[in-house]
Amino acid sequence: xxxxxxxxxxxxxxxxxxxxxxxxxxxxxxxxxxxxxxxxxxxxxxxxxxxxxxxxxxxxxxxxxxxxxxxxxxxxxxxxxxxxxxxxxxxxxxxxxxxxxxxxxxxxxxxxxxxxxxxxxxxxxxxxxxxxxxxxxxxxxxxxxxxxxxxxxxxxxxxxxxxxxxxxxxxxxxxxxxxxxxxxxxxxxxxxxxxxxxxxxxxxxxxxxxxxxxxxxxxxxxxxxxxxxxxxxxxxxxxxxxxxxxxxxxxxxxxxxxxxxxxxxxxxxxxxxxxxxxxxxxxxxxxxxxxxxxxxxxxxxxxxxxxxxxxxxxxxxxxxxxxxxxxxxxxxxxxxxxxxxxxxxxxxxxxxxxxxxxxxxxxxxxxxxxxx
Amino acid sequence: xxxxxxxxxxxxxxxxxxxxxxxxxxxxxxxxxxxxxxxxxxxxxxxxxxxxxxxxxxxxxxxxxxxxxxxxxxxxxxxxxxxxxxxxxxxxxxxxxxxxxxxxxxxxxxxxxxxxxxxxxxxxxxxxxxxxxxxxxxxxxxxxxxxxxxxxxxxxxxxxxxxxxxxxxxxxxxxxxxxxxxxxxxxxxxxxxxxxxxxxxxxxxxxxxxxxxxxxxxxxxxxxxxxxxxxxxxxxxxxxxxxxxxxxxxxxxxxxxxxxxxxxxxxxxxxxxxxxxxxxxxxxxxxxxxxxxxxxxxxxxxxxxxxxxxxxxxxxxxxxxxxxxxxxxxxxxxxxxxxxxxxxxxxxxxxxxxxxxxxxxxxxxxxxxxxx
Numbered sequence: 001x002x003x004x005x006x007x008x009x010x011x012x013x014x015x016x017x018x019x020x021x022x023x024x025x026x027x028x029x030x031x032x033x034x035x036x037x038x039x040x041x042x043x044x045x046x047x048x049x050x051x052x053x054x055x056x057x058x059x060x061x062x063x064x065x066x067x068x069x070x071x072x073x074x075x076x077x078x079x080x081x082x083x084x085x086x087x088x089x090x091x092x093x094x095x096x097x098x099x100x101x102x103x104x105x106x107x108x109x110x111x112x113x114x115x116x117x118x119x120x121x122x123x124x125x126x127x128x129x130x131x132x133x134x135x136x137x138x139x140x141x142x143x144x145x146x147x148x149x150x151x152x153x154x155x156x157x158x159x160x161x162x163x164x165x166x167x168x169x170x171x172x173x174x175x176x177x178x179x180x181x182x183x184x185x186x187x188x189x190x191x192x193x194x195x196x197x198x199x200x201x202x203x204x205x206x207x208x209x210x211x212x213x214x215x216x217x218x219x220x221x222x223x224x225x226x227x228x229x230x231x232x233x234x235x236x237x238x239x240x241x242x243x244x245x246x247x248x249x250x251x252x253x254x255x256x257x258x259x260x261x262x263x264x265x266x267x268x269x270x271x272x273x274x275x276x277x278x279x280x281x282x283x284x285x286x287x288x289x290x291x292x293x294x295x296x297x298x299x300x301x302x303x304x305x306x307x308x309x310x311x312x313x314x315x316x317x318x319x320x321x322x323x324x325x326x327x328x329x330x331x332x333x334x335x336x337x338x339x340x341x342x343x344x345x346x347x348x349x350x351x352x353x354x355x356x357x358x359x360x361x362x363x364x365x366x367x368x369x370x371x372x
Numbered sequence: 373x374x375x376x377x378x379x380x381x382x383x384x385x386x387x388x389x390x391x392x393x394x395x396x397x398x399x400x401x402x403x404x405x406x407x408x409x410x411x412x413x414x415x416x417x418x419x420x421x422x423x424x425x426x427x428x429x430x431x432x433x434x435x436x437x438x439x440x441x442x443x444x445x446x447x448x449x450x451x452x453x454x455x456x457x458x459x460x461x462x463x464x465x466x467x468x469x470x471x472x473x474x475x476x477x478x479x480x481x482x483x484x485x486x487x488x489x490x491x492x493x494x495x496x497x498x499x500x501x502x503x504x505x506x507x508x509x510x511x512x513x514x515x516x517x518x519x520x521x522x523x524x525x526x527x528x529x530x531x532x533x534x535x536x537x538x539x540x541x542x543x544x545x546x547x548x549x550x551x552x553x554x555x556x557x558x559x560x561x562x563x564x565x566x567x568x569x570x571x572x573x574x575x576x577x578x579x580x581x582x583x584x585x586x587x588x589x590x591x592x593x594x595x596x597x598x599x600x601x602x603x604x605x606x607x608x609x610x611x612x613x614x615x616x617x618x619x620x621x622x623x624x625x626x627x628x629x630x631x632x633x634x635x636x637x638x639x640x641x642x643x644x645x646x647x648x649x650x651x652x653x654x655x656x657x658x659x660x661x662x663x664x665x666x667x668x669x670x671x672x673x674x675x676x677x678x679x680x681x682x683x684x685x686x687x688x689x690x691x692x693x694x695x696x697x698x699x700x701x702x703x704x705x706x707x708x709x710x711x712x713x714x715x716x717x718x719x720x721x722x723x724x725x726x727x728x729x730x731x732x733x734x735x736x737x738x739x740x741x742x743x744x
Contacts, residue, residue, distance in 0.1 A: 036688075041695070065686075073665055073684070290441060291441050293445055309445060311444070311451075312445070312453075315451075321407060326694060
């Protein structure tokens with residue numbers, strides 16, 4: 001993996017990430033392909049929407065269909081029919097948020113599947129082994145992600161454990177796999193974050209991530225941490241803000257120097273009928289759209305806007321039709337792809353701060369719920 | 373609308389149906405677009421799969437979104453983004469099978485919506501008015517479709533009422549609408565069917581349909597009626613067997629001289645994980661497919677078979693993923709499109725009886741459930 005910063009505008013930066021699968025312009029947004037599919041769309045449509053990298057969830061894939069099934073297809077690319085790059089998480093975050101029972105030790109974590117209750121173990125070594133078997137182009141270290149409101153000592157302990165696990169992940173890689181990114185924890189404590197960053201930054205990771213944000217601490221506190229920590233992250237390596245986020249979160253994080261993002265918001269909200277537009281999001285189920293023959297957003301070049309009306313999408317939503325979820329998802333993914341294009345263009349032109357301020361002002365009045 | 377028979381092979385026939393939207397080679401299968409969408413697929417994909425005509429359900433559309441919403445889009449073509457031909461049913465069949473309460477008189481039928489209990493009325497005049505507003509290229513008369521095991525007198529009464537309603541539908545059309553097809557009822561009584569056919573055939577319909585079959589009477593009795601009645605239907609007009617069916621039902625009905633078919637089987641069964649192949653259907657959820665990296669059917673050119681494995685489709689099915697329903701649907705629609713191509717080719721070559729016999733023998737051993 002190669003990474004070069006191609007332009008800088010205050011702390012915001014443009015970059016070019018080259019994986020073994022292709023070239024990705026940053027800042028970049030990665031749609032989430034939880035169970036080996038970005039929900040609602042065909043991988044061809046992802047590429048057509050301008051995406052070059054997606055995220056795969058190790059936790060979900062190890063539980064179902066199981067790593068050996070994916071490996072029988074030569075990895076996740078072959079399994080899900082995606083030729084672009086894939087970043088996989090380590091599974092740790094989902095173990096902490098989804099598994100009904102878990103036992104955490106310094107060695108790793110033993111947990112029950114939320115699907116059938118069967119027992120699994122995830123250690124740093126196992127996390128790397130699985131991600132290599134999945135054929136990830138970028139792998140993430142196993143980390144401990146405490147609840148945002150865990151106490152200082154819990155967060156400090158999670159940093160210590162994450163550091164130890166990071167070392168073991170580095171030792172575990174065979175070299176045959178993709179790049180490996182380290183993760184910085186530390187909750188919403190600026191000092192703890194910077195301290196942990198210093199430790200992780202010294203290790204030979206190809207990229208660094210901020211984990212444990214966008215987990216309930218609120219957009220303001222998240223923005224504070226990102227603006228304090230982001231610019232201190234090593235400038236020569238990509239900086240990945242995990243699990244973020246809404247358009248305004250991404251815009252702010254780019255101001256803080258972050259390069260990579262992933263989130264279920266565009267896809268999940270689409271399935272729940274929330275469609276992003278430049279003038280703020282709309283709820284397609286609202287009665288106002290009943291007879292509206294206009295597209296969701298005039299000028300949008302997505303398959304939904306170029307061929308179907310708000311009234312039709314509302315009808316599909318109310319009728320619980322598959323095509324509705326699909327068209328809504330394509331629209332939101334187009335919106336995010338265009339947002340990131342706009343961000344990159346603004347940095348290239350050296351006017352990011354002004355662009356961000358204008359755009360945030362327009363978005364700020366809008367109520368966008370992460371969980372619709 | 374124009375129709376010409378282009379080849380005849382015993383009772384089986386090849387034809388060419390020209391609607392105001394395009395040319396359709398018969399025998400033809402029409403996918404069912406219940407609620408303004410063929411469930412699971414984009415209209416573009418339908419056209420790419422070789423389909424030129426789909427069926428729209430008047431009952432579903434009049435309840436939701438309502439005829440005026442569709443009409444605001446210039447009709448169903450504009451609403452659902454479909455440029456091919458559309459045949460609409462009259463809504464009568466669904467009133468009898470879905471509406472929780474209904475009151476039937478000679479004037480028409482008053483019923484409650486199965487969605488919200490609101491009250492609607494359907495008369496022959498109203499059925500034509502709605503289908504014209506939907507912009508149907510082919511409209512169906514309002515008919516009464518009794519349960520298959522209703523008594524002889526009930527069936528006779530339904531024929532009488534269907535005849536009277538057929539006359540009123542003919543009177544009601546404005547001329548601006550599409551073609552109008554009459555419907556022959558009569559249950560599984562050969563005599564009653566032939567008697568009713570004689571009456572309906574005398575009316576100036578552009579095509580004739582057999583209604584009230586494939587409603588529980590069983591494939592054997594259906595085949596008997598079709599083989600007795602089909603060849604007696606006027607040879608210069610298209611013959612439409614409503615709601616049929618499984619591959620073997622269609623093959624038999626073509627032997628009886630039928631030209632047009634529609635059924636939810638390929639789409640509904642796909643969503644339930646039943647995939648048609650030349651070697652019989654498979655259930656994609658079966659454990660046998662867990663690690664199977666082969667396509668559903670080698671050689672099939674559908675988007676599922678050319679790009680994804682059985683193991684992947686099984687995984688999508690078990691994970692209840694939208695992409696699974698979509699790929700399965702595309703596969704089954706490809707299977708049906710290819711089946712009808714094979715049928716047309718066999719008639720053209722003058723070897724339909726032999727082809728049908730071979731194909732039925734292969735299929736006969738298979739257990740294919742209509743309702744999975």
